[in-house]
Amino acid sequence: MKNMRIFAAGVLAFIALTAFVQTQARKLPSIDVKSTEGKTVSTSKFTNDGKPIVISFWATWCTPCKKELNEIAEVYSDWQKETGVKLIAISIDDSKTSVKVKPYVDSKAWEYEIYLDVNSDFKRAMNVVNVPHTFVLNGSGEIVWETNVYTEGGVEKLHEVIAKVAKGEKIEN
Amino acid sequence: MVRRKIALITASFLLYHSSSAQNNTNPLGEIHGNFEINAQYYNEDTLIGAPPVPEKMLSNAYSNVIYTRGAFTAGIRYESYLNVMQGFDPGYKGAGIAYRFASYTVENLEITVGNYYEQFGSGLVLRAYEEKGLGFDNCFDGVRLKMNPYRGVYLKALVGQQRIYFSKAGLVRGFDGEINFNEFFTGLSEAKTGFILGGSFVSKFQTDDDPALVLPQNVGAWAARFNITRGNFSLYGEYAYKINDPSYDNGYIYKYGDAMLLQANYSKKGLGISLAAKRIDNMSYKSDRDMSGNVLTINYNPVLTKQHTYTTLAMYPYNSQNVGEFCYQADFLYKFRKETPLGGKYGTDVALNFSSAHSLDTTNLNDDTLAMKGYTSDYMKIGDKLYFQDVNIEINKKFSPKLKMTLIYAYQVYNIDILRGKPGYEDIQSHIIVVDVTRKLKDDASIRFQAEHLATQQHNETGDASFAAGLVEWTISEHWFIAAQDVYSYANINPEKSVHYWNATVGYLKGTNRIVLGYGKQRAGIFCVGGVCRYVPASNGITLTVSSSF
Numbered sequence: 241m242k243n244m245r246i247f248a249a250g251v252l253a254f255i256a257l258t259a260f261v262q263t264q265a266r267k268l269p270s271i272d273v274k275s276t277e278g279k280t281v282s283t284s285k286f287t288n289d290g291k292p293i294v295i296s297f298w299a300t301w302c303t304p305c306k307k308e309l310n311e312i313a314e315v316y317s318d319w320q321k322e323t324g325v326k327l328i329a330i331s332i333d334d335s336k337t338s339v340k341v342k343p344y345v346d347s348k349a350w351e352y353e354i355y356l357d358v359n360s361d362f363k364r365a366m367n368v369v370n371v372p373h374t375f376v377l378n379g380s381g382e383i384v385w386e387t388n389v390y391t392e393g394g395v396e397k398l399h400e401v402i403a404k405v406a407k408g409e410k411i412e413n
Numbered sequence: 414m415v416r417r418k419i420a421l422i423t424a425s426f427l428l429y430h431s432s433s434a435q436n437n438t439n440p441l442g443e444i445h446g447n448f449e450i451n452a453q454y455y456n457e458d459t460l461i462g463a464p465p466v467p468e469k470m471l472s473n474a475y476s477n478v479i480y481t482r483g484a485f486t487a488g489i490r491y492e493s494y495l496n497v498m499q500g501f502d503p504g505y506k507g508a509g510i511a512y513r514f515a516s517y518t519v520e521n522l523e524i525t526v527g528n529y530y531e532q533f534g535s536g537l538v539l540r541a542y543e544e545k546g547l548g549f550d551n552c553f554d555g556v557r558l559k560m561n562p563y564r565g566v567y568l569k570a571l572v573g574q575q576r577i578y579f580s581k582a583g584l585v586r587g588f589d590g591e592i593n594f595n596e597f598f599t600g601l602s603e604a605k606t607g608f609i610l611g612g613s614f615v616s617k618f619q620t621d622d623d624p625a626l627v628l629p630q631n632v633g634a635w636a637a638r639f640n641i642t643r644g645n646f647s648l649y650g651e652y653a654y655k656i657n658d659p660s661y662d663n664g665y666i667y668k669y670g671d672a673m674l675l676q677a678n679y680s681k682k683g684l685g686i687s688l689a690a691k692r693i694d695n696m697s698y699k700s701d702r703d704m705s706g707n708v709l710t711i712n713y714n715p716v717l718t719k720q721h722t723y724t725t726l727a728m729y730p731y732n733s734q735n736v737g738e739f740c741y742q743a744d745f746l747y748k749f750r751k752e753t754p755l756g757g758k759y760g761t762d763v764a765l766n767f768s769s770a771h772s773l774d775t776t777n778l779n780d781d782t783l784a785m786k787g788y789t790s791d792y793m794k795i796g797d798k799l800y801f802q803d804v805n806i807e808i809n810k811k812f813s814p815k816l817k818m819t820l821i822y823a824y825q826v827y828n829i830d831i832l833r834g835k836p837g838y839e840d841i842q843s844h845i846i847v848v849d850v851t852r853k854l855k856d857d858a859s860i861r862f863q864a865e866h867l868a869t870q871q872h873n874e875t876g877d878a879s880f881a882a883g884l885v886e887w888t889i890s891e892h893w894f895i896a897a898q899d900v901y902s903y904a905n906i907n908p909e910k911s912v913h914y915w916n917a918t919v920g921y922l923k924g925t926n927r928i929v930l931g932y933g934k935q936r937a938g939i940f941c942v943g944g945v946c947r948y949v950p951a952s953n954g955i956t957l958t959v960s961s962s963f
Contacts, residue, residue: 266443269481270518272559277647278609278640279593280567301720334542335535336715339649339676340744343685346645347746348762359532359542365486367447367477367962373925388962389922391891393857 266383268295269365273330273355276342281355283362290379291324292405294398296352297363297373299333300340304390305372311395313350319399323406327352332371334358376401376411384411442482447962449545450474453498458953461912461934462875464499471498473505475545477512487515492579500940500949501548502708504578511579512552523559528552531571533589533613536713537653537672538636538698541575546940547947549707552576553585565596575700575709583700585711589613607642617700617711626665627784632658634670634698634712649676653712655698657786661705662697663736666787670695674715685746689717690739694773694790697735707947717742718768718803721823723847724882724900725867729827730939731770731801732946739795742768759811768803772796772831799840802826814853821847833939835874843869857891875937878904894920900936912936925963931956 270284286293298305309329312319319325329352331341338356345354357363366375369388376385376398385401387394404411452472457465472495479488493508494501514527530552533539543550555573562568569589574581591611595601601608614635621628636653655670663670671694678687693714700709714733717740721727745765749756774794778786805823812818827841844867851861863884872878881903886896899915916933937951 266445269486270484277607277642278649279596279607280561280591301722303722334715335532335540335713336717337720339678339689340685340687342647343678343680343687343744343746345685346680347683347685347748349682349748359530359536359540361530364477364530365479367445367479369447369449369927369960369962386925386962388925388927389891391857391888392851392853392859393891397857397891 267381268377268383269362271357271362271365273357273362276345276354276356283355283365286328286377287381288324288326288379291326292379292402293377293381294325294327294402295375295377296327296329297332297357297366297368297371298329299331299371300337300344301333302371306344308372308374308390308394309350309352310348312398313348313352315395315399316351319402323402325402325406329354330357330362331355332357332360332363334360374398376405378405379408442480442485444478444480445963446476446478447960448474448476449960450958451498452957453952454955455499456953458934458951460910461914461951461953462937463934463951463953466499468496471496473498473501473548475511484518485516487513489513499952500947502578502706502947504708505548507579509579511550511576521561525557525559526555528554528576529557529571529573531557531569531587532713533569533587533615534611534636534638534651535649535674535715537651537674537696538613538615538634538655538712539585539587539589540711540713542713547707550576551708551710554581563597565593565598567591567593575711577708583709584618585615585700586617587613587615605643607640609640611638611640612636615698615711617698619700619702626659628659628702629657632656632698645681646679647677650674653696655696658698658702660697660699660702662699663695664787666695667784668695668786668788670698672696672714683748683750685744687744688742690741691715691717692773692792693733693735693738693740695736716740718770718801719744719766719805723821723849723863723865724898725845725865725880726805726821726823726825726847728867728880728938729825729829729832729841729843730946731768731803731827732832732939734770734800734831737773737775737790737796738770738800739773740768740770742766757810757812762809764807764809766803766805766807768801770800770802772798772800798828798831799826800828800831816853817851819847819849821845821849823847829873833874838874839871841869841871841873843867857888859888861886861888872904872906876906876910877902878906892921892923894922896920898933902936926961927959929956929958 268283270282272280272282275281333341335358338358372390373388375383378384454470455466475490475492477490489510490512492511494505497503497505512528514525514529516525530541541552553573557571560568571587573585575583594608595604616631616633618631621630634655636651638651641648651674653672657667657669659665659667673692676689698712714735716733718731747763749761751760755761774791774796775788777788780786803825808820810818823845825843829838829841830836847865849863851859853859865882867880869878882900884898888894897917899913901913903911905911914934914936916931918929918931920929932955935952938949939946940949
């Protein structure tokens with residue numbers, strides 16, 4: 241019983257701490273991912289000179305993910321001119337399909353930064369349940385918006401969010 | 414259990430108060446997590462073979478909570494299987510903390526204690542990962558060190574036991590090193606050719622308590638790999654070798670095991686080509702030699718077939734054969750540009766895929782001794798048994814900003830004897846067509862129609878032959894969708910078993926919350942993720958999925 245009481249107290253304190261720390265902005269964890277050339281890169285090094293960053297988790301076998309990223313690809317250069325945004329696409333393809341990532345990206349002529357998360361370490365650290373899952377980071381590298389669904393109008397919504405973030409406006413998720 | 418939880422919480426507090434970790438903007442650290450529950454209410458349905466479920470309702474759920482402060486991270490995952498859903502391993506029955514870890518990075522050394530996932534190279538000798546949809550989790554519990562002692566040099570060392578359900582077993586030690594020559598030699602940093610070499614060594618220990626056999630207690634395995642990139646071209650190769658490892662999976666033979674994987678690709682704007690080949694021979698490698706199935710696996714065998722998502726295309730999926738297989742695959746992606754005859758106004762994307770899996774060419778040794786080697790295999794030949802083949806073409810076409818279509822044709826051959834262990838059935842040869850049309854309505858709304866047909870002369874073990882399937886999915890807004898699907902087995906050899914497997918779902922999505930409620934019938938089948946499969950029994954009932962992350 242005594243143990244139970246200590247445990248309950250611990251849990252309460254933990255929850256209080258959670259509430260407290262949650263008011264702080266969220267940043268990217270430091271996890272090693274690989275470039276399509278096999279180079280190891282830490283996710284904590286993702287930067288865009290004070291401009292917004294979009295991090296999109298996808299896979300070559302995920303149809304909605306590909307739809308979304310192909311749709312963005314058509315307007316990406318406009319977005320970049322307008323907001324300076326950089327899109328980083330994180331493939332969670334494992335060793336059976338990771339070889340297909342670069343051919344797919346090149347055949348679609350995506351201009352994104354592409355990294356491979358072959359054993360889902362970054363996905364796990366970001367608490368991503370399923371793909372697609374998209375995060376928007378402000379110029380200070382803080383995560384200000386996220387979504388885990390793709391809809392036909394989703395790309396326009398993402399554009400609105402990025403435009404607001406680029407202007408330094410507050411975002412409600 | 415309680416004491417462990419207290420220890421964990423206390424540890425995070427102590428670290429929180431005493432740690433002088435360097436920090437940037439979050440002096441108190443951050444806490445994040447996620448949650449998912451899948452629950453089902455089961456009705457008995459004798460026609461489709463859905464058994465009565467005494468509990469009526471079953472559910473699988475988990476939640477991760479991760480605390481990060483500067484270079485320190487700690488996390489736990491609570492899992493509950495009350496009771497285990499149909500089609501998942503009943504060994505999971507129960508609830509508790511299945512995963513907890515703490516990790517710290519100082520300079521170039523990262524230390525992890527507790528549970529961790531890891532992969533060496535492409536995983537041929539070691540891969541610990543989780544796949545919730547399969548109920549698969551072989552994470553380690555122990556210690557792992559990761560180090561980057563010099564630029565371009567990456568080292569990993571680990572020791573641990575492996576997870577089995579809510580317990581752990583075995584003893585695995587591993588080391589992996591990788592050198593990126595273009596980072597290591599400053600003179601090569603701008604070189605056109607990229608070159609990476611890597612190597613791993615893994616050893617497992619298990620006492621020999623067999624009264625008859627003299628079993629190796631330490632079983633070592635090693636692997637070497639390279640990665641070359643130049644311009645539009647890249648080549649990856651890995652070879653793995655395992656010493657003799659008599660096990661339930663290989664029939665307790667004393668033969669060595671080995672594996673080879675080669676992957677090449679070439680790509681430029683509008684064009685992508687990738688080729689892969691793999692040879693696996695006697696590579697089942699488990700923490701417990703007497704175990705079978707998807708538990709306590711140390712290594713990974715990447716499947717080289719296209720991962721389909723449409724129902725009929727995924728009806729007869731390939732599962733990797735660790736005892737022996739020879740597989741190859743080719744992909745060709747091409748984009749017909751805009752304003753060309755085949756490209757039209759928006760361009761047309763074509764994807765061709767071919768994959769084939771075969772037996773090895775083996776010769777039985779008939780060395781009927783206690784230390785039998787079993788067989789030899791010829792590296793230069795492919796065996797005469799076809800396990801699986803898939804030739805498919807996918808065309809993606811946009812007709813207007815509001816109308817998109819996907820068209821797929823596939824021809825598949827499935828060896829039901831080998832892949833499902835059902836001797837006496839002919840290989841299933843099927844022609845499959847899928848049409849998927851999306852029409853955008855106003856704002857966030859859209860409607861999607863999907864029609865599929867699988868035509869075959871053969872029937873499977875439940876008598877099913879050809880199938881027709883249809884789906885309508887209406888996305889009402891960014892927050893709501895409803896969908897209805899029917900999969901119709903219309904040519905069962907037993908006419909009364911020609912059944913409509915229909916189901917309807919409604920989903921609500923907001924932020925990272927996702928709630929999906931469904932009702933209908935699920936046909937018995939094999940559900941696979943990447944060559945690892947589980948059998949899903951037939952069911953009839955209500956399903957609920959809730960997931961969230963913060």
